[in-house]
Amino acid sequence: MKSKIFLLAIIFLFSPVFVLAATEAEIFSQQYLQSSDYLNSGVEWGVYNNTETSLYKKDEGLLLRNDGDAYLVYPISFSYKDFDKLVITYSSDQPLDINIIPNVGSTAFSTYELRKKFPETNEVVQAEFSLRLPFFKSPTEDVGINFYSNRPSEVVIYDIKLVKNSPMETAGQFFRDYFNVSSYSPFTVNLLPTPRIFGYSAMIYFLPIVILLLLLLFLHPRKKIKKIALIILISFWVFTDLRMIYEFLSYNVQDYQSYVAPAEPDKTLRNYADFYQFSNLVRDNVPAGEEVNFYNFGSGHFPRILQYMIYPRIVKEGGQTGEYFAFYNFSDFSFNEEDNRIYRNDEPLTEAGEIIASLNDNSFIFKIK
Amino acid sequence: MTLDYLQVLFALLIAWPRGYMLIYLVDRTKSMTFGFKFFVGWLVGLAGFLLDVFAANVFSGFALAPWVFYISAAMQIFGFGFLVFVFERKVPYPNFKKFIPFVKKHLESFKSWGRWEKIALVFLLLTLAIRISSSLWVITNIPTYDFDAWNNWNLRAKVIYEQSGLPLDKEDPFYLGGGIKSYPLHDSILKVWLATAVGQFEDRFINLTGLFYYLLLLAIFYFSLPQNMSRLIRILATYALSSLPLLVIHSQAAYSDILFSIYLFVAIISLFYFLAGAGLSFYYLSGLSFAFSIWAKNEGLVILFPVMVFASLVFVAMRKVKFRDLFLNWFFTVLTILPWLVFRFMYKLDFLSGDSSTFNFVFNYHFLPDVISTVFLRSHFNILWILVLAVAIFRFKDIWSSLSLRYLFIALMALLIIYNSIILFTDKALDLSAAARVNLQLAPLAVAFLAFSVQRIFGRMK
Numbered sequence: 001m002k003s004k005i006f007l008l009a010i011i012f013l014f015s016p017v018f019v020l021a022a023t024e025a026e027i028f029s030q031q032y033l034q035s036s037d038y039l040n041s042g043v044e045w046g047v048y049n050n051t052e053t054s055l056y057k058k059d060e061g062l063l064l065r066n067d068g069d070a071y072l073v074y075p076i077s078f079s080y081k082d083f084d085k086l087v088i089t090y091s092s093d094q095p096l097d098i099n100i101i102p103n104v105g106s107t108a109f110s111t112y113e114l115r116k117k118f119p120e121t122n123e124v125v126q127a128e129f130s131l132r133l134p135f136f137k138s139p140t141e142d143v144g145i146n147f148y149s150n151r152p153s154e155v156v157i158y159d160i161k162l163v164k165n166s167p168m169e170t171a172g173q174f175f176r177d178y179f180n181v182s183s184y185s186p187f188t189v190n191l192l193p194t195p196r197i198f199g200y201s202a203m204i205y206f207l208p209i210v211i212l213l214l215l216l217l218f219l220h221p222r223k224k225i226k227k228i229a230l231i232i233l234i235s236f237w238v239f240t241d242l243r244m245i246y247e248f249l250s251y252n253v254q255d256y257q258s259y260v261a262p263a264e265p266d267k268t269l270r271n272y273a274d275f276y277q278f279s280n281l282v283r284d285n286v287p288a289g290e291e292v293n294f295y296n297f298g299s300g301h302f303p304r305i306l307q308y309m310i311y312p313r314i315v316k317e318g319g320q321t322g323e324y325f326a327f328y329n330f331s332d333f334s335f336n337e338e339d340n341r342i343y344r345n346d347e348p349l350t351e352a353g354e355i356i357a358s359l360n361d362n363s364f365i366f367k368i369k
Numbered sequence: 370m371t372l373d374y375l376q377v378l379f380a381l382l383i384a385w386p387r388g389y390m391l392i393y394l395v396d397r398t399k400s401m402t403f404g405f406k407f408f409v410g411w412l413v414g415l416a417g418f419l420l421d422v423f424a425a426n427v428f429s430g431f432a433l434a435p436w437v438f439y440i441s442a443a444m445q446i447f448g449f450g451f452l453v454f455v456f457e458r459k460v461p462y463p464n465f466k467k468f469i470p471f472v473k474k475h476l477e478s479f480k481s482w483g484r485w486e487k488i489a490l491v492f493l494l495l496t497l498a499i500r501i502s503s504s505l506w507v508i509t510n511i512p513t514y515d516f517d518a519w520n521n522w523n524l525r526a527k528v529i530y531e532q533s534g535l536p537l538d539k540e541d542p543f544y545l546g547g548g549i550k551s552y553p554l555h556d557s558i559l560k561v562w563l564a565t566a567v568g569q570f571e572d573r574f575i576n577l578t579g580l581f582y583y584l585l586l587l588a589i590f591y592f593s594l595p596q597n598m599s600r601l602i603r604i605l606a607t608y609a610l611s612s613l614p615l616l617v618i619h620s621q622a623a624y625s626d627i628l629f630s631i632y633l634f635v636a637i638i639s640l641f642y643f644l645a646g647a648g649l650s651f652y653y654l655s656g657l658s659f660a661f662s663i664w665a666k667n668e669g670l671v672i673l674f675p676v677m678v679f680a681s682l683v684f685v686a687m688r689k690v691k692f693r694d695l696f697l698n699w700f701f702t703v704l705t706i707l708p709w710l711v712f713r714f715m716y717k718l719d720f721l722s723g724d725s726s727t728f729n730f731v732f733n734y735h736f737l738p739d740v741i742s743t744v745f746l747r748s749h750f751n752i753l754w755i756l757v758l759a760v761a762i763f764r765f766k767d768i769w770s771s772l773s774l775r776y777l778f779i780a781l782m783a784l785l786i787i788y789n790s791i792i793l794f795t796d797k798a799l800d801l802s803a804a805a806r807v808n809l810q811l812a813p814l815a816v817a818f819l820a821f822s823v824q825r826i827f828g829r830m831k
Contacts, residue, residue, distance in 0.1 A: 189515040189622045190802045192614055192748050201746040210752060218763035230827075233752075234605070240751050241496065241612040248503050248617060260510050269514065276512055301516065307547075308519035309512070312531045314542060 025083065027074060028160035030062060043075045048144075061090070061158035068152055072145045073104055080136040083162035084170065088127045088145065094153035095120045097146075098127050102135040104144030109135065112182035112193055117254075124158060130173050132165075133199035150268060178202055179243070181250040184270055186301070194247055210236065265359075275302060275328065278359050279309035282326050285357040285365050288312045291322035297330040297362075325350055325366040328359075335366070342366050373567050377574050380566035381415070381581060383442045388414015390449035393461050395657060400648030404592035409654070412585060412631055416661040417705075418442050419558045423535075424708035432533040438562055486600050493608040497587075500611065504580050504621035509573045518623035521548035523575065526560035530570050551719040553709065555665045556625040575623070582627040583620035587611050589631060590813055593638055595647075598824050606820035613816075615749040615809050625666050626806050632662035633673055634813040637780050640680060641817075645773035649694060656698040660705035668810065671720055672787050676780060729796045736801060740789055743804045750812060757781075757815050760822045767826055774825065777818050784811050 026032050028045065038044075047053040050070035055062040064070060086100060100114040114129055147155050165173065177197045187193075195202040203210075213236075216229035259269045259276075269276045275298070286292055291314045296302045306326075307315040316322065325342060327333045336343050340352040351368045358364035389410035396406060421441040425431040450460050482490075513519045525546030529535055535554070536543050544550070546557065560575040567574050590610055594603045610616070619627050639655035642648075659677050662669035681699070684690040690698075703710070712718075744754050761768065761778065768774050788807040 184514075186514075186516055187802075189517075189618060189624065189806075191743070191805055192618070195748060201742060201748075203746040203748070203752075207746070207755075210755060214755075214759045214763070218759065226827075233756075237609065237612070237751055240748065241614075244612075244614040244617070244748055245496065245499055245503075247614075248500075252503055252506055255507065255511055269511070272514075304524075305519050308524045308527065311524070311527050311543075 024087075024161045024163040026159055026161050027076065028062075028072075028157065030057060030060065032159070033062070046073045047071070048073055055157075058156050061156040064147065064155040064157060066147050066149060066153045066155050068149050070147050070155075071101075071104065072147070072157075073142055075105075075142040077139045077141065078136075078162065079139045080132050082164065084130065084132045084136070084165050084173075085163040086129045086131055086143075087161045087163055088129075089124060089158040089160075090127065090155055091122055091124050091158075092118070092147075092149070092153050092155045093120065093122055094149040094151055096153065096155065097148040098129075099146040099148065100129050100131075101144040101146060102140050103142060105142050108144070111135075111199070113177070113180060113196070113199065115183075117183075130177065131162075132170065132173060132177075135199070150266075150273060174198070174205075179246070181247045183254055184251045186271065192244075192247075195243055206236070272299065272301075272305070273329075274359060274363075275299075275305065276309070278326075278328050278363050279306050281357050281359055282306065282365060283310045283313070286310065286313050286324050286326075290314070290324055291316050291319065293319035293322060293325045294328070295325070295330050295333060296328040297332075298328070302328060320349070323353075323368045325368075326364075327366070328363045331362050333362075335364075340369075373574065376566045377563055377577055380563050383438075384414040384418035385411045386414070387418060387442060387445040387449060388412065390446055390453065390461070391417065391657075392654070394449050394453050394456075395653050396650040397456065397653075398648030398650040400642070400650045401654075402592060402596065405589070408585060408588040408592055409635060409658075412589065412635070413657060413661060415559065416555060416632075416664055417445065419555055419562065420661075420664055420706075420708055421445070422562070423554055423558055423712075426534045427537065427712055428708070430534075433529065433558075433561060433565065434533065435565055438565060482600065486604065489601055489604040489608065493604055493611065496608070497611055500617050500620065501580065501584070504583070504617070507621040508576045508580060511572075513572045513576060513623055515622045515624065518576075521552055522556050522625060523560065523572070523623050524548045525552070525554065526557040526564070526575060527570055529554075529557060530561045530564045545716065550716075551667060551713075553664050553666060553669075555661075556628055560623075572623075576621075579622055579624065579627065580620050582631065583616065586616075586627055586631045586634070586813060589635065590817070593635075593817070594820060595642075598820065602820055602824055606816050609751075609753070609819070610813055610816045613750050613753065613809070613812055615805055616812060619806075619809065624806075626809055629662060629666040629668055630810040630813055632658045632665050632669065633784075633810055634817070636662060636673065636677070637777070637784075637814055638817055640780070641773050641777045641821075644689065644776050652690065652694060653698055653701065656702040657705060660702045663706050664709050667720055668807070671791075672784065675787070676783055679783070680776075680780070730794055731796050733793050736793055736804075739801050740792060740804055743801065744789075744808055747805070749805045750808070750815075753812065753815055753819070754808075756819055760819060760826070764822060764826050768822060771825065774818075774821055777814075777821065781811065781814050781818050784814070 032038055033045070045055075047055065047064065048071040050065075050067050052065045055064055057063070064072070088098065096118045098116055098118065099110055101108050101110045102114075103109075111133070113133055114135075116127060116129070118125060118127060145160075147153070174197055178195050180194070180196075182188075182193050197205055210233070213229045213233050217226050217233065220226055220229070255270070259267050262268075264277070265274075267277055268274050282292060289312055292306075292310065293316050294303055294306060295318060303315055303317040327342075332344055333349065334343055335341075335355055336348075339348075340354065341348050342350040342353075350366060353366055353368040355364050356367045389406065391413055392401070392406045392410040401409075418438075418441050421444075422433065422437055425437055425441065426433055431437050454460050479487075513523050525548050528543045528546045532543075535546055538544065546554070556578060559578055563575050563577070564570040587607060587610060591603060591607045594606065616627065635658035636655050639651040639658065643651040643655065655677075659669070659673055662673050681690075681695060685692070685695060743749060745758075761782075768778050785808070788811065789804075792801065792804050792807075
């Protein structure tokens with residue numbers, strides 16, 4: 001009997017349904033962008049949120065001169081019934097965070113499954129993203145690909161493909177999703193997103209088994225069955241625990257790689273980039289008790305984090321009194337060397353003074369003389 | 370560097386003697402085990418020590434200098450010691466001669482443990498070591514990152530530390546410490562004390578409180594489970610609690626949810642033991658822990674207070690407690706927390722995080738799927754709440770037939786309903802950010818309920 005079940009399992013696993021090959025469609029490459037299919041399609045790739053909106057031929061790929069937060073957007077309509085994986089082949093001279101954003105022109109929601117960090121490398125890299133997520137259940141309006149780097153980067157994209165997985169690969173994705181860890185974010189202390197499978201809490205898939213085990217534990221007359229059910233339930237608990245230990249240790253590794261190990265100017269902390277380094281800069285350059293007029297671009301949390309980090313200095317968000325001004329990641333402000341004042345676009349903001357410390361061109365501390 | 374961490378340890382330990390003395394005083398019926406008294410003593414010792422320091426600052430104007438902390442830590446040792454002397458004509462000095470035999474006795478008893486008990490203990494300690502290492506690494510390497518820490522708990526601690534006291538001038542931009550002014554100051558003043566002890570306000574020292582609360586919770590939880598409960602169940606229950614993912618995250622976050630959950634746990638579980646016939650001491654301990662829960666988080670007043678009032682009324686109706694004890698318990702409860710209540714009244718503090726002057730009932734039906742998902746389907750609590758629900762459904766008769774277990778079940782469900790109803794049925798739930806955290810506060814109680822139920826239902830299943 002056992003051997004028959006085993007044989008059936010083997011036949012089932014290797015049946016044509018499971019060994020169907022994956023299919024794929026190229027949607028970005030030098031050749032594709034010159035093909036008549038693309039040129040006659042009526043839609044085209046666009047570069048957004050970047051100084052240069054053109055792509056340049058380089059080697060076998062197309063060069064994106066990335067200011068640090070560029071978006072490649074393609075108005076393509078598909079669901080995960082058509083394609084359930086996106087593969088980007090690229091190289092970059094800076095570490096990159098790549099984020100796939102479905103319907104970037106309208107809802108622009110994304111989750112940790114669609115965000116990946118890649119280390120600095122000039123080697124050709126393949127970045128794979130599973131699209132088997134609720135976002136892709138209905139046909140998309142467009143898809144955006146965000147290339148985020150702390151410094152300007154040169155990204156050469158060789159090709160972008162949409163892939164339809166074989167059933168076997170989809171089954172494999174089930175397990176990959178379960179062990180896919182997220183990054184520690186400001187929400188983690190309130191809500192843990194993982195583990196998820198195909199964009200849903202993993203427990204949804206295991207719940208029927210858990211309920212069956214509970215029914216056996218409480219309702220089955222035989223003690224032996226009850227014991228087995230209890231042991232499996234405890235094992236399930238331990239397995240979930242080990243999965244989450246893996247998650248927490250991966251947070252440690254991510255923090256080590258991005259914040260602890262890098263040299264001082266390269267430190268970034270989770271989703272706040274180098275803001276903590278900037279806070280330290282303000283703390284070290286402004287005397288205690290002074291007011292700091294603070295202007296920033298980015299998270300709405302920054303003024304309050306800065307206040308905590310630099311107290312007993314006082315943060316005045318958007319203020320204009322006092323001697324000290326701190327600008328974080330705000331390209332609207334610039335220092336005019338002719339009159340030594342800070343200008344917001346073309347309007348003077350401050351009296352004459354000097355930049356006393358800077359993290360980069362857009363993040364600096366200014367003191368009125 | 371090592372010296373700094375030893376100073377932190379010293380700062381945490383300094384409140385233990387007065388706390389142990391207080392618990393010794395409360396335990397008139399000699400019902401509590403040494404381990405339970407040791408760790409609960411540490412908890413209430415810290416709470417009382419910090420509340421005294423707070424009162425000295427805001428009512429008497431003493432700056433929060435080290436000597437104020439030292440006097441607060443030492444004074445009540447004599448105060449409580451005198452009261453113990455009045456009752457027993459002896460003072461419970463620590464007898465260090467008993468320490469080594471005590472350790473030897475427990476090491477000896479380990480040899481007689483069953484194989485599965487040893488395996489479970491090793492597994493508990495191993496996983497705990499990984500969790501502690503991970504959290505310790507985060508605390509000592511990563512600056513304060515989580516919202517409520519830099520917006521409230523730590524910010525207020527830093528302001529109080531830098532100003533050597535709570536700013537009481539309304540013109541001060543950091544009036545009452547800044548952040549949300551209604552938040553109780555237990556956690557923040559503990560951080561002030563740690564910074565004072567080390568001599569500098571640094572995140573890597575003050576954020577150790579999260580890990581301390583986590584370990585204290587586990588210790589109190591383990592020693593709160595009775596000796597007659599199967600040791601394997603006690604170890605597995607402690608492991609289950611230690612492994613709850615959201616609890617582990619909070620061991621590295623500078624929040625107060627674990628701190629509050631310890632007080633809530635001790636308050637409710639003590640009533641459970643009182644009903645189970647473990648002695649009147651637990652009844653008084655419940656009141657004490659409830660009082661300090663108000664000093665830890667506003668949930669003490671908003672959530673736990675109605676449950677404690679209801680429990681008191683039921684106990685009186687069932688004649689489980691004499692009127693004299695009921696009166697004395699509430700008297701001591703109010704007396705314990707009086708400085709904070711008076712302060713709250715004087716400075717017109719809200720009961721909730723924001724403006725609590727208006728309070729409307731609405732049905733946030735759009736939150737319902739997320740609340741269910743948060744409690745049952747996400748990884749926050751592993752399968753804890755599914756197991757609690759299953760036990761409640763399949764073994765309702767067993768639970769109901771035991772008075773103490775019935776009480777524990779009702780208390781747990783009442784707290785669960787009140788907590789989640791605030792999110793589902795009031796306009797005070799702006800989003801779901803607190804949904805998992807409030808249920809986290811109930812998790813120790815839920816694990817204890819599960820442990821007692823399993824003991825009762827499967828105790829004979831060998």
